[in-house]
Amino acid sequence: QLQLQESGPGLVKPSETLSLTCTVSGGSISSSSYYWGWIRQPPGKGLEWIGSIYYSGSTYYNPSLKSRVTISVDTSKNQFSLKLSSVTAADTAVYYCARLELELPLCDYWGQGTLVTVSS
Amino acid sequence: QPVLTQSSSASASLGSSVKLTCTLSSGHSSYIIAWHQQQPGKAPRYLMKLEGSGSYNKGSGVPDRFSGSSSGADRYLTISNLQSEDEADYYCETWDSNTQVFGGGTKLTVL
Numbered sequence: 001q002l003q004l005q006e007s008g009p010g011l012v013k014p015s016e017t018l019s020l021t022c023t024v025s026g027g028s029i030s031s032s033s034y035y036w037g038w039i040r041q042p043p044g045k046g047l048e049w050i051g052s053i054y055y056s057g058s059t060y061y062n063p064s065l066k067s068r069v070t071i072s073v074d075t076s077k078n079q080f081s082l083k084l085s086s087v088t089a090a091d092t093a094v095y096y097c098a099r100l101e102l103e104l105p106l107c108d109y110w111g112q113g114t115l116v117t118v119s120s
Numbered sequence: 121q122p123v124l125t126q127s128s129s130a131s132a133s134l135g136s137s138v139k140l141t142c143t144l145s146s147g148h149s150s151y152i153i154a155w156h157q158q159q160p161g162k163a164p165r166y167l168m169k170l171e172g173s174g175s176y177n178k179g180s181g182v183p184d185r186f187s188g189s190s191s192g193a194d195r196y197l198t199i200s201n202l203q204s205e206d207e208a209d210y211y212c213e214t215w216d217s218n219t220q221v222f223g224g225g226t227k228l229t230v231l
Contacts, residue, residue, distance in 0.1 A: 037220065047164065047211055049220035060218040096163060105215050106154035108166045108179060 002026040004097045004111035011117050018084040022097030030055045030075045035100040038082045040093040087118045122148035124212050124223035131229040140226050142195045142212030149193035151214045159208040170195050202230050
């Protein structure tokens with residue numbers, strides 16, 4: 001059974017960089033059949049796609065966040081990571097990692113999510 | 121880029137059926153979508169992928185009570201024999217040009 005688990009600091013100061021890692025178990029991140037993505041959800045609000053990555057390192061970002069986002073993959077650790085720079089209170093959210101099929105890129109597995117609060 | 125429109129809320133009685141709608145914007149009526157369920161305090165859960173033809177493919181373990189259908193730009197999620205655990209937010213999702221798009225979500229209340 002595929003599992004995705006987010007990890008990282010739960011509190012980040014304004015203007016600093018948010019860093020999260022998603023560890024994949026029960027499947028290989030190097031599979032040619034999938035993308036891997038990050039989605040966030042501010043408290044009480046809906047879902048917002050941040051970006052996705054293929055195991056080769058090809059990335060796709062939400063245009064509204066592109067200037068601040070970097071997603072990378074470490075196939076040796078079966079992990080992919082998110083960095084979001086220059087954070088503000090508006091970046092406070094639950095951050096989810098997810099798997100997306102390559103040919104029909106919609107989320108079909110989700111991590112449990114991790115709350116990141118931006119506050120001094 | 122497609123826009124997905126969902127009603128903000130819906131309600132139905134325990135044991136009854138409810139049909140939730142996700143509407144694709146003009147020019148995107150043929151797009152495939154996914155439906156996700158998010159119970160209170162939990163992560164989203166993938167329910168199904170739904171084509172414009174009405175054909176759908178459910179995720180592992182999704183009860184038979186959940187089904188999908190389509191009409192034009194509308195994509196429907198029907199939940200039969202509503203249970204208390206079906207009270208949740210329901211989101212639709214699609215993609216275009218390497219960009220994911222989510223609808224605003226429908227909050228379903230089971231009376």
